[in-house]
Amino acid sequence: MFGITPSARLRPSPYYEATLAEGVTAFTTYNHMLMPTSYGHPEEEYWRLINGVSQWDVAVERQVQLQGPDAGRLAQILCTRDLSRCQVGQGKYVAVCNHDGVLINDPILLKLDEDRYWLSIADSNIWFWARAIAAERGLKVTVSEPDVSPLAVQGPKAEDVVAAIFGDWVRDVKYFWFKETSVNGIPVAVARSGWSKQGGFELYLMDGSKGTQLWNIVREAGKPWDIGPGNPNVCERIESGLISYGGDTDGQTNPFEVRMGKYVDLGVADDVIGIQALRRIHQGGVKRQQLGVILDGDTPTELGFFRHGVYRGEQRVGHLTNCIWSWRLKRNIGFGLVASDCATGDRVVVHKDGQRIEASLVTLPFI
Amino acid sequence: MFGITPSARLRPSPYYEATLAEGVTAFTTYNHMLMPTSYGHPEEEYWRLINGVSQWDVAVERQVQLQGPDAGRLAQILCTRDLSRCQVGQGKYVAVCNHDGVLINDPILLKLDEDRYWLSIADSNIWFWARAIAAERGLKVTVSEPDVSPLAVQGPKAEDVVAAIFGDWVRDVKYFWFKETSVNGIPVAVARSGWSKQGGFELYLMDGSKGTQLWNIVREAGKPWDIGPGNPNVCERIESGLISYGGDTDGQTNPFEVRMGKYVDLGVADDVIGIQALRRIHQGGVKRQQLGVILDGDTPTELGFFRHGVYRGEQRVGHLTNCIWSWRLKRNIGFGLVASDCATGDRVVVHKDGQRIEASLVTLPFI
Numbered sequence: 001m002f003g004i005t006p007s008a009r010l011r012p013s014p015y016y017e018a019t020l021a022e023g024v025t026a027f028t029t030y031n032h033m034l035m036p037t038s039y040g041h042p043e044e045e046y047w048r049l050i051n052g053v054s055q056w057d058v059a060v061e062r063q064v065q066l067q068g069p070d071a072g073r074l075a076q077i078l079c080t081r082d083l084s085r086c087q088v089g090q091g092k093y094v095a096v097c098n099h100d101g102v103l104i105n106d107p108i109l110l111k112l113d114e115d116r117y118w119l120s121i122a123d124s125n126i127w128f129w130a131r132a133i134a135a136e137r138g139l140k141v142t143v144s145e146p147d148v149s150p151l152a153v154q155g156p157k158a159e160d161v162v163a164a165i166f167g168d169w170v171r172d173v174k175y176f177w178f179k180e181t182s183v184n185g186i187p188v189a190v191a192r193s194g195w196s197k198q199g200g201f202e203l204y205l206m207d208g209s210k211g212t213q214l215w216n217i218v219r220e221a222g223k224p225w226d227i228g229p230g231n232p233n234v235c236e237r238i239e240s241g242l243i244s245y246g247g248d249t250d251g252q253t254n255p256f257e258v259r260m261g262k263y264v265d266l267g268v269a270d271d272v273i274g275i276q277a278l279r280r281i282h283q284g285g286v287k288r289q290q291l292g293v294i295l296d297g298d299t300p301t302e303l304g305f306f307r308h309g310v311y312r313g314e315q316r317v318g319h320l321t322n323c324i325w326s327w328r329l330k331r332n333i334g335f336g337l338v339a340s341d342c343a344t345g346d347r348v349v350v351h352k353d354g355q356r357i358e359a360s361l362v363t364l365p366f367i
Numbered sequence: 368m369f370g371i372t373p374s375a376r377l378r379p380s381p382y383y384e385a386t387l388a389e390g391v392t393a394f395t396t397y398n399h400m401l402m403p404t405s406y407g408h409p410e411e412e413y414w415r416l417i418n419g420v421s422q423w424d425v426a427v428e429r430q431v432q433l434q435g436p437d438a439g440r441l442a443q444i445l446c447t448r449d450l451s452r453c454q455v456g457q458g459k460y461v462a463v464c465n466h467d468g469v470l471i472n473d474p475i476l477l478k479l480d481e482d483r484y485w486l487s488i489a490d491s492n493i494w495f496w497a498r499a500i501a502a503e504r505g506l507k508v509t510v511s512e513p514d515v516s517p518l519a520v521q522g523p524k525a526e527d528v529v530a531a532i533f534g535d536w537v538r539d540v541k542y543f544w545f546k547e548t549s550v551n552g553i554p555v556a557v558a559r560s561g562w563s564k565q566g567g568f569e570l571y572l573m574d575g576s577k578g579t580q581l582w583n584i585v586r587e588a589g590k591p592w593d594i595g596p597g598n599p600n601v602c603e604r605i606e607s608g609l610i611s612y613g614g615d616t617d618g619q620t621n622p623f624e625v626r627m628g629k630y631v632d633l634g635v636a637d638d639v640i641g642i643q644a645l646r647r648i649h650q651g652g653v654k655r656q657q658l659g660v661i662l663d664g665d666t667p668t669e670l671g672f673f674r675h676g677v678y679r680g681e682q683r684v685g686h687l688t689n690c691i692w693s694w695r696l697k698r699n700i701g702f703g704l705v706a707s708d709c710a711t712g713d714r715v716v717v718h719k720d721g722q723r724i725e726a727s728l729v730t731l732p733f734i
Contacts, residue, residue, distance in 0.1 A: 001370035003393035005404035006670045007601070008614040008688055009490060010395070016672075026370035028377070029396040032490075032613060034672065037372035099502040104495060123376055123399075125492040128471060132499035135466040135640075145618065234374070246399060247375040251512065273502075303373045305383075305401070321375055 001026060010034055013059030014149045014211025022229040030060035030123045036231050045230045046327055049198055053157035054230030055218050058195070058202065059149035059211075063118040064107075064126045070139035075117045077137070078130060079109060080255065080275055082265035086111050091176035091191060094119075095255040095263050096126060097274030101281050103253050104129065106245050106260065108193060110178060120150070120204075122245035133273065148189075150202045151214060152232075157225040158200030164221045166190055170201065178204070183217060186210045195232045197240035197365070234303065235324050238333060241292070241365030248290070248321040248335050254281055257288045257337065259364065289340050292362040293320060295332040295350055300325035308352040310336050310359075317342055320350060326366065333366055368393060377401055380426030381516045381578025389596040397427035397490045403598050412597045413694055416565055420524035421597030422585050425562070425569065426516035426578075430485040431474075431493045437506035442484045444504070445497060446476060447622065447642055449632040453478050458543035458558060461486075462622040462630050463493060464641030468648050470620050471496065473612050473627065475560060477545060487517070487571075489612035500640065515556075517569045518581060519599075524592040525567030531588045533557055537568065545571070550584060553577045562599045564607035564732070601670065602691050605700060608659070608732030615657070615688040615702050621648055624655045624704065626731065656707050659729040660687060662699040662717055667692035675719040677703050677726075684709055687717060693733065700733055 004010075004027055011033045013019075019036045026038040036057050039045060048054045066074050076083050079094040086092055088111050096105040096119070105126050107119040119126055130143045153162055162170050165183055170190055173179065178191030189204035205214050219227060237244070243258055255264050255278070266279050293310065295301075307319040318338030326333045338361070342348070346361045371377075371394060378400045380386075386403045393405040403424050406412060415421045433441050443450050446461040453459055455478050463472040463486070472493050474486040486493055497510045520529055529537050532550055537557055540546065545558030556571035572581050586594060604611070610625055622631050622645070633646050660677065662668075674686040685705030693700045705728070709715070713728045 001372070002391070003368035003405070004371040005368070005393045005395050006672045007395060007611070008672065008674055009397075009611060010672060012672045024369070026372045028372045028374060030376075038370070098495070098498055125495055128465070128492055128496045129499055131465055132496055133503065136500065136503035244374070244376060305373045305375065305377060305379045307375055 004029075013057050014205060014208040015057035015059055015151060015215050016211070018212045018215035019057050019229065024229070031062045031121065033060045033062070035060040036229070038231070039229045043327060045228070046233055046235050048228050049155050049196060049230055049233050049236055050328070051156065053153060053155040053161050053200075053222055053225050053227045055215070055222065055227055056152040056154060056231050058152045058232065060123075061120050061150045063120055063146055063148045064130055065144045065146045066117045066119070066130065066141050067144070068115060068141040070141040071115045071117050074130065074134055074139050074141045075109060076268070077133060077272055078119070080264045080268065080272060080278060082268050083109065088113055089177055089179060091178055091193060093176065093263055095260050096129070097255065097278065099273055099277065101254045101274045101277030102251065103245070103249055103255050103258070103260070106243060108176065110189075110191070112180075118146075118148070124246060147206060147208045149205045149208055149211065151205060151218065152194045152200060152202045153218060153222070154194045154196045154200035154230070155198045161218065161222040161225055161227060162190065162201045165217060184213070186214055188214070195242060196236050197242070198236065234322070235326060238322055238324050238335065239326055239328060239365065239367045244322070248337070253337070254278065254286065256281060256286045258290045286340055288318065288337055289342070290364060291336050291338055291342060291344065292364045292366050293334045293336040293348070293350065294329070294360050294362055294366075295323070295334070296358040297332065298330060301332045308350050310338055311349045311351060312342070312346065317348065323352070328367060335364065336361065371396075380424050381572060381575040382424035382426055382518060382582050383578070385579045385582035386424050386596065391596070398429045398488065400427045400429070402427040403596070405598070406596045410694060412595070413600055413602050415595050416522050416563060416597055416600050416603055417695070418523065420520060420522040420528050420567075420589055420592050420594045422582070422589065422594055423519040423521060423598050425519045425599065427490075428487050428517045430487055430513055430515045431497055432511045432513045433484045433486070433497065433508050434511070435482060435508040437508040438482045438484050441497065441501055441506050441508045442476060443635070444500060444639055445486070447631045447635065447639060447645060449635050450476065455480055456544055456546060458545055458560060460543065460630055462627050463496070464622065464645065466640055466644065468621045468641045468644030469618065470612065470616050470622050470625070470627070473610060475543065477556075477558070479547075485513075485515070491613060514573060514575045516572045516575055516578065518572060518585065519561045519567060519569045520585060520589070521561045521563045521567035521597070522565045528585065528589040528592055528594060529557065529568045532584060551580070553581055555581070562609060563603050564609070565603065601689070602693060605689055605691050605702065606693055606695060606732065606734045611689070615704070620704070621645065621653065623648060623653045625657045653707055655685065655704055656709070657731060658703050658705055658709060658711065659731045659733050660701045660703040660715070660717065661696070661727050661729055661733075662690070662701070663725040664699065665697060668699045675717050677705055678716045678718060679709070679713065684715065690719070695734060702731065703728065
């Protein structure tokens with residue numbers, strides 16, 4: 001693995017010191033910040049998420065805050081999902097598109113107040129986007145990056161840990177809903193969410209000086225359930241069919257291509273950015289689709305930077321946007337962004353690292 | 368040094384294989400791509416740039432292409448520098464600002480044709496920005512990312528190497544001007560530019576499949592001058608006073624604060640984004656300025672992610688945005704973003720890694 005050279009362009013998270021103390025060994029960069037990606041024991045970290053509980057530094061999930069009398073209006077203009085019934089305390093997974101209907105982020109929208117929203121973003125610059133739109137349309141709204149840094153607690157035992165910290169009321173929090181509260185005077189919003197399908201919460205820390213303190217509160221509270229450090233788990237998220245914006249998408253991807261059509265409401269107002277293009281795309285039909293790919297063979301693959309070509313006979317029909325050894329399926333698996341005439345059950349060939357590997361297309365998620 | 372975990376969110380450059388063959392040991396990420404930052408011999412790589420010639424994978428300097436009848440109009444709307452006299456074949460260093468006059472990128476603008484421009488960008492998403500503005504203002508222009516990947520040849524002997532490849536005409540190319548040509552059928556634009564003050568060229572490769580081939584052409588041509596691999600050199604660029612957007616700037620920085628006032632033309636039309644705010648800021652005076660900081664002591668510092676506080680007595684007056692051991696000055700040096708009542712010659716104290724280090728403020732560049 002190559003080293004990552006430090007510079008002030010890449011911000012450490014409020015949990016940086018705590019993750020160093022836990023023995024972090026590798027990072028990725030995301031929204032110009034460092035995100036831990038390994039503590040040196042990948043399989044152990046995976047099973048901890050599947051069977052137990054794991055705590056993650058996901059401060060890189062930054063918030064684009066919209067505040068002011070036109071905040072709600074701007075939120076709807078930016079999101080292709082109908083937000084008219086979104087309540088204070090509720091979150092929604094949304095597709096943010098450009099004017100051509102191309103996906104430019106897939107954040108969680110959180111409604112904190114009638115005039116205050118957060119877009120808890122994936123890895124692209126929605127501050128620039130939102131500020132440009134707000135200024136050009138003359139909206140009365142301030143777009144900012146507040147001091148908010150999520151810490152995820154994920155896995156089947158996550159609810160017990162979070163309840164031990166905040167009380168049993170957290171057991172009643174519905175999926176994507178959240179509540180502002182505090183622990184030992186540290187302000188947090190507790191949300192039932194997280195980038196895994198193993199269940200759990202995200203604690204939105206609202207004071208960056210308290211990262212180590214919050215990390216250790218979770219660490220201590222989690223001891224009876226054998227909590228340990230982890231990170232958004234590439235294997236689990238691929239098994240579970242979760243999208244990584246910028247990895248599983250490219251500069252032409254629209255929401256329909258990557259199984260996000262259900263989050264697009266074509267009936268929203270015409271001033272919602274991208275909706276007119278999406279109506280045309282929906283009517284005309286998409287050219288690509290996202291399917292699972294199960295590669296033949298049982299030799300675990302290594303993570304890589306490249307997208308591998310997917311072929312049907314001699315015809316290239318698309319590419320793999322990720323590929324990993326699944327500890328549960330005992331196969332190398334990945335997402336294929338492939339032509340829309342491909343179908344579940346089709347046999348294909350993946351051209352990977354000089355090899356031609358037979359594979360099958362399947363419906364996502366894998367598990 | 369920590370590892371960097373591979374994923375498709377981080378694109379390798381067309382020169383990736385070539386840099387692997389050269390023995391690259393570390394990367395940074397920049398515009399969601401990997402940029403080599405070390406070949407394992409930092410001091411040797413530094414002196415090669417200062418005394419000889421060095422070739423760099425700077426494919427991360429991506430191009431935001433503006434094409435169409437309104438391309439020139441959009442270019443001017445985005446740039447706070449007067450472009451009315453910019454000629455085809457000419458480049459200009461520009462400040463791109465948001466509506467509040469905050470710097471959001473400092474690219475080189477290249478005018479390829481009356482209706483085609485590139486913004487050769489620093490590390491922020493100007494595609495989103497330019498597309499939002501173009502769409503909201505109804506301009507007839509397409510904003511895209513063309514297949515263009517610069518390779519820099521830098522150092523006092525760079526001109527000899529580039530002349531050996533393309534001919535002696537390159538010796539007459541003026542600073543920031545460029546010419547489209549080809550070598551062995553590979554399309555490139557040859558520009559006199561580069562992120563160092565040691566002189567040299569950037570070869571804008573216009574066919575990503577030919578990265579290794581172009582790398583090796585430069586490598587072979589450079590042998591008489593003992594060329595070797597390098598990268599945008601943190602030590603040299605700090606000695607030379609070159610700005611790194613996102614490292615030396617933050618979410619409030621305007622061009623006047625970071626010595627870019629000479630690239631702002633306050634007389635451009637009112638529809639240039641940020642110009643009205645910049646006129647107000649210019650009139651009111653800035654609150655911060657960028658000065659050099661020379662730290663006492665002669666123990667070389669290590670690169671880090673953090674910005675260290677700069678104090679005058681007990682009063683915090685700003686912070687260091689970078690810090691490195693200068694092999695020419697034999698001192699640790701950095702840029703201070705400090706209060707505008709600080710002055711060259713002032714003694715300050717840098718709070719760094721638990722230490723309090725005496726230091727002096729100086730005018731930039733250091734050398």
